[in-house]
Amino acid sequence: MNADLWPKLLAILENRLEQGLFTLWIKPLDAKVENSALHLSAPNEFVAAWVRDRLLDTIREAALELTGKRFEILVSVGPPRPVLQVQTRSTAAPMALPLGHAPRTRSVSRFRFSFDDFVVGPCNELACAAAKGICSNTLSTDHLFLSAGPGLGKTHLLHSIGRLLAQRSNRDRVSIACLSAEEFTTRLVLAIKAREAARFKAEFRESVDVLLLEDIHFFQGKGKLQEELLLTLKALQQRGCKVVLTSSFLPRELSDVDPQLVSCFASGFMALMEAPDYATREEILRRKARSLQVQVPDNVTGLLAERLTTDIRQLESCLNNLVLKARLLGQQISEELAWQVLENYAVQLHAPSLERIVSFVCKTYGIDEGELKSKSRSQQTVLARNTAFYLCRRHTDLSLAAIGDRLGRKHSTVLKGIINVEREIAHQTPLGRQLGNTVDRLLV
Numbered sequence: 001m002n003a004d005l006w007p008k009l010l011a012i013l014e015n016r017l018e019q020g021l022f023t024l025w026i027k028p029l030d031a032k033v034e035n036s037a038l039h040l041s042a043p044n045e046f047v048a049a050w051v052r053d054r055l056l057d058t059i060r061e062a063a064l065e066l067t068g069k070r071f072e073i074l075v076s077v078g079p080p081r082p083v084l085q086v087q088t089r090s091t092a093a094p095m096a097l098p099l100g101h102a103p104r105t106r107s108v109s110r111f112r113f114s115f116d117d118f119v120v121g122p123c124n125e126l127a128c129a130a131a132k133g134i135c136s137n138t139l140s141t142d143h144l145f146l147s148a149g150p151g152l153g154k155t156h157l158l159h160s161i162g163r164l165l166a167q168r169s170n171r172d173r174v175s176i177a178c179l180s181a182e183e184f185t186t187r188l189v190l191a192i193k194a195r196e197a198a199r200f201k202a203e204f205r206e207s208v209d210v211l212l213l214e215d216i217h218f219f220q221g222k223g224k225l226q227e228e229l230l231l232t233l234k235a236l237q238q239r240g241c242k243v244v245l246t247s248s249f250l251p252r253e254l255s256d257v258d259p260q261l262v263s264c265f266a267s268g269f270m271a272l273m274e275a276p277d278y279a280t281r282e283e284i285l286r287r288k289a290r291s292l293q294v295q296v297p298d299n300v301t302g303l304l305a306e307r308l309t310t311d312i313r314q315l316e317s318c319l320n321n322l323v324l325k326a327r328l329l330g331q332q333i334s335e336e337l338a339w340q341v342l343e344n345y346a347v348q349l350h351a352p353s354l355e356r357i358v359s360f361v362c363k364t365y366g367i368d369e370g371e372l373k374s375k376s377r378s379q380q381t382v383l384a385r386n387t388a389f390y391l392c393r394r395h396t397d398l399s400l401a402a403i404g405d406r407l408g409r410k411h412s413t414v415l416k417g418i419i420n421v422e423r424e425i426a427h428q429t430p431l432g433r434q435l436g437n438t439v440d441r442l443l444v
Contacts, residue, residue, distance in 0.1 A: 006031040012062045037072040044194040111163035113156040121280030127271035131157045135164045143268025146246045151313035154246040176210040181218035205235035210242045217247045221256040281305035300338045361388045373408040386417035
């Protein structure tokens, strides 16, 4: 039990404490167990004192809950850990680097994502190619800037770069610092308070081989931090180190940032990631379903991809919740259940294009686009065709003649179909109520 006590305690504490508390004060600790004592080793006295004063009871209670034993908790300042050290192709012990303030160890397994599970589409093809290029030295620059809105894959690519660089290293070791701008700031502040700022600077400027830094827009308006970051980036550049930065904004869009730092951000290759298109969203959902080992009907995948268009994180979260709800209720995953889950999400309400309307109608009525535009007079096809006429007239600027041209029908046929749908909906017939529910769902 002693060997795996601390990892299990870390899991409990991460769930119990606020993220900031856990990141700042628990993550930097090392631990070992001797008899009934838990020895915690902090990187400096500042952290050690803070843990002693505020967190001992929380740690003790978690240990009691986990083991049924009451441990004596001892906190001291220990030798710093090689927290940036990543071992590759060598079983030798890692070189001891004084990195007590830097991010915790990042072995290959510590990176959460890889290129293998990144879905490439027109929205992110360039960014993905650039990310792979900086790993294989084919990008012609060691500096990459990735810009994208929240939930569009910046972190995924950043971790993929870290994983691949660790795997491909042609040296015994490679030091990879992967952290957020906020964490960089916190570590620097802690180092200053512990009077170890010089060591912190030396660690990042002289010991790091790869810097993967997220959300650099955090530095807006923070003059002193900008100065430190600029010096760090210049030092890494002079040493030929790889630097990958991410932000929700392009460098020119940042405000209250030193022009020299903006120039440094923009000195390498910049790649912008857009919101995924419909086909990419569908593929993301299919891969997610495979990872969850669950079968999701095509009409459900299409529905989620159609309604959640701007945030991959939200898209995957919706599928997770749908799968969980189906399991808890003992039901099959269905379109009806998907509609219920979608009520909890911010679906998009943009005016639909003719292409989206045609896709929606075909999926709703179970026909393909060719049949919709064919000469078929089957009841289902005619109903689908009239619904498409009605929705195009209602939600687009197309004339009746233009709608007819796009759907292979005459002006008069389009008009007649629209009138039929409007009549059914106005009279609230069973078919009219069904049509009303159908057309309302287009914009839900």
